[in-house]
Amino acid sequence: MNTTNTSLIKKLLLLFLVFAGLYYAKTFLMPLFIGGILATLFLPFCNWMEKKKTPKGLSVFICLLSLLSLITSVFVLLGWKIYALLDDFVLIKKVSIQTFEAIQIYIYNHLDLTYKEQSQILMNEQPSYTNIMQMLLGSLAYFFTNLILILVYFLFLLYYRVHIKIFFLKQTMASQRNEMEQLIDSAANVSQQYLLGISKMIVLLWIMYGIGFSVIGVENALFFAILCGLLEIVPYVGNITGTLITVVVAGLHGANLSMLGGIVLVYIAIQMIQGWILEPLILGPQVKINPLFTIFALVLGELLWGIPGVVLAIPVTAIIKIMCDHIETLKPYGFLIGETESEKTEKGLLRRLKMDILSSNKK
Template sequence: MKADAPSNGSGDAPDEAALNIRRIRSMLAIMFLLMTVYALYFGRDFFMPVILAFLLALTLTPIVRFLRKRGVPESISATLLVLFSVGFMTTAGYLLSGPAIDLINNAPTIGQQVSEKLNHLRRPFEKFMKISEQIGAMTEPTQEPGVSKVVVAQSGILSQAAGSVLSGVTSITIVFVLSLFLLASGTMFYEKIVQSFTRMSEKKRALRVVYDVEREISRYLLTVSLINAGLGVAIGLGLWALGMPNPMLWGAAAALLNFLPYIGALTNMLMVGVIALISFDSLAYAMLAPAFVLLCNIVEGQFVTPMVVGRRLEINSVAIFIAIAFWSWMWGFVGALMAVPLLVIVKVFCDHFDGLANIGNFLSAQQSAVEDEEDEDGDPAEDKAKIAA
């Protein structure tokens, strides 16, 4: 009996070809991702105001839709909303600029006062600080005689400030003008997306997905913005009742920083604690201000937002920290503020496509996994009915 020859036939060829195709697709996906990150990083002056305009338009879309049902044309409602946004931001910036500039100018004095208040806590560490200073002096290279240091002259501070102001004004103008066109155009933008498909079934599915994503994201952004505004008002009034200086500034900071989950609340609480420490004589009374800020953030994060927004759009903490770190590296503080809204957009988009369901599941909070386990432990007939639906 003859032994079977090793199989080198056509059966292995399709598997190898499919494997090569998968490898090529993976490499192309990685290259596309790297090129996208490269474009976003070096094209931040273009992409950042454009994305901000889309986020602002999505935030104001529910109001435009509500007024359209009452007979108000989209162009009129969009113009009024954008003008109101510009006026509100201009007024808020003007009112808060004075206390913010004073706080920045008095930063060295504030640091010295805090150091004096906490001087007794630093005494155990003074010996270690002196040792580190001596080590730093020993390791510093000595300058040889006859060798002079060369200092490169920096460009003028005024010219840098003027360039930054001009760039900021240009970006803000782009944000509001583009958001005005997006709001005033109504459904034209979505119609253009649908027209790119050929089959009627694909058009219907694309239209349903586009409207569902737009509706969920716009409601989320508007709701979260209103919740953050309410949080800022509550913190501002509470700090005013406690006698904190510039309570309006800290309320506005709380509303803005609350777009950064965990990090924003902690930052605002620390800043309020530092100012309260130098503003009040009693240490126990000074701790009331940061404690009140912490209480407001706990109530907002654990009760108000889950009850109003719902837990379906909750994002897991790991994804939030990664997104904040990534976008803050890309676009600084503005990018960090946009990190969570962009993450929610990605999650909602992934939930509407079966091929991206794994990404949406990864971005979901632990609560969704718990609900899935409860569904698996439930009635099998009920589960089959849900799957069939």
């Protein structure tokens, strides 16, 4: 076996061990990663307060309160609209029963399964009420435990950020400390850019979906606009899921085909605006991952950590790319993950247009 094959096997083995470690250590690593990425989002605000002579501990505590306020606002907003949807629960239940009966008739006519046989199959597949309650309570306990851990990591990572940075610099040779400092700053910056960019994107999507759904007459248009916008944190899959939910619920409300087609057209129009205008102008230039590796990252994130892994996939992959770009032996992998030259050219034109508009406004 030659040296090249041995080196390749070692790299594949190392990659397997990394993914195995990520999978088995997800209980520890998942809240730590989320807390760390959220901490980078509040880093400029925290630094600004400290420059204004605000005590470090108070600055970090204000950041924590700000984060809690944002989380609470989103939950309150969604809860308010979900409560409004409950007014239509009777109608949705009635239409759902009618739809279910129509499906039963279709199965009986085409698959020759009687209603009794269909009911037996469904009863065998459905979990008991006790199991459902146990699953629900377990999920709630898991969610709140992880939320508390995320907030604790967020608090202490912000407070000890300089201490941790100095630790990494001490692990580096004196000749390479400037490069290591640049790497740490770039990794924090790319996470900031992504989170700030996606936040701006979500707000703009709320506005566009809200206007579009309201114009075509979708009931509870604001709720579905909020839902489609929030699901944008999962690229490609999230917005499709939000639109499908909107179409299904609108259909259960008795929407005609023209309204359902209108929902799809609104989705297509907004995706075109988002893909060709908003993403190149809003998302930072360092968040440059090609669509193929975006899908890879989402699939691997879901396999390793479930839904939180999907949410973390893009910022973590962007940080990995930054690391690859700064380490000579890993630069080919950074190139592989990054955009192609044609994608860079298209987005570069739009970014130059943005800079021209900003400079003309200043004049």
